[in-house]
Amino acid sequence: MHWIVEPGFFTSGPVHTALVLSAAAAVLSAVVGVFTVVRGQSFAGHALTDVSAAGGSGALLAGVDPVVGFVGFGIFAAGVMDLVGVRRLRGRDLATGVVLGGATGLTALILYLDTTSRATTGATQQILFGSIFTVSQSTVPVAAGLSVATLAVVAALYRPLLLSTLSTDIARARGVPDRFVGMVFLGALSVAVGLSALTIGSILSTALLVGPAAAALRITGRMGRSVATASALGVGSSWLGILLAYDSYYWGSAHRGYPVSFCIVVVVFAVYLASGRVERIRRRRGPVRSAGV
């Protein structure tokens, strides 16, 4: 047993917090991620992560819980992106890019103020790349609650969201409020991104959003199954990543562990590459349904 799990893994408080928090973030990210990938909004999803970084660093500066900053600013940015025209296909990437650039500049400024005025060393590292082992236990109920509430909203909107994702025209003909659904979706996306920003850092949270979802869409062809598979892959990869990071402390003599976020991202990427193999085997067995990813 000690080969795989180094001593103290199951009894450590920070590890428990990390496991619960990462599961809450991974499930929500995976569910929202499937829709993000099929809608072709990976870039918008990534832009929201960078914008939420400004919120997270601002929360640090103001001394409030980072989860408030991450999620609150993300939702605000989703509104801005909707206004400048993220929905129109033409020029969409440019508008997204400009919002992203402006927000990143703001992050640079706030992080600079963090480190100079409050003497919080490690702010850059903590906000951008996460430090899940240091998240306080009081954040867990908030994060879990947000995750469950957002999942409930997505579940309630599942049919119209699916319809407007796959074909805008059919959705409109059936009377689905297209714009409303799109905005609610962007809101859910920003909550998902904010939560995973706590786990693996804001600029890496794209990994949990896109990785498991893209892998699941390669493995199964149906949306419902993809959502389930993506959640399982997301939780599995982040737990494995946390385990690796914990164990890495005991590797070598220097006792310097690998960063948690690095481990999680590596596992996610490996899962994505492996899913390519699964897809090829499936194709060899016969015609397959595909969600077009």
Place this chain on the structure above:
Amino acid sequence: MFSGFMVDTWTVATIAAVIAGAVGFFVVMRGSAFPAHAIPNGAFAGAAAANVLGVNELLGLAVCAVGAALGIAALGRRARHDVATALALVVMLAAGTFFLSRSTQYEAQLYALLFGEVLGAGSSQVFAVGGLGVACAVAVAFLYRPLLLSSVVPEMGAARGVRAARMEAAFLGVLALATALTVPVVGALLIFSLMIGPPAAARAVAGRPSAAMALSVALALITVWAAIALSYVTNWPIGFFVGSLAALCYGLGRAASSLARP
């Protein structure tokens, strides 16, 4: 502001701005904002690795930026392009943090590489940056017509014998070189701001491609010069000024074009 050590900064920043403005024009024409955002993150990993291994930073930047460009092209062949780009991006960022976590002066270096540093370019780098800049400019001049053709009307480009896949690879290569130049000054996360804001504004205002490109270079120069001056005076990070000035450029360009064509 213009004395001694700042001269090198102005030189390097000027070269970087000219190249970013010119390459950014094609980024906007092709709508490749996402790769333009992702490749600098590869360069970030390269710089971090170079710091740990003790080799020349510029070398690490260039090698890893080109590697990132090739990786995105290879992954993108099998899967959807935006998914491949997103995943390549986070993997490279994660690799960058990994390398930096092995080095001793983690925080300050991390910040400088991501958000830029006015004094990021030492005097030893001026010649190397100049050489890379000339190489980039020659490549852009050489690729100008075929790249423009395949960006604007891909079908016509194909009919004239311009291969779209080869053009895409060449374009990503030039983008990677331009990135390696710009990372030390502007920072990995904000280069693409410079490659999008000024060119998008230029395209909205100017009609002909050559005029738009010239205007884009001019706007990029103004953005970078103003950012350095403001950063020097206020002591605030240069990335903040680059990001907000580029967004301002874009906003003004959109306003101007909507005024001209009501």
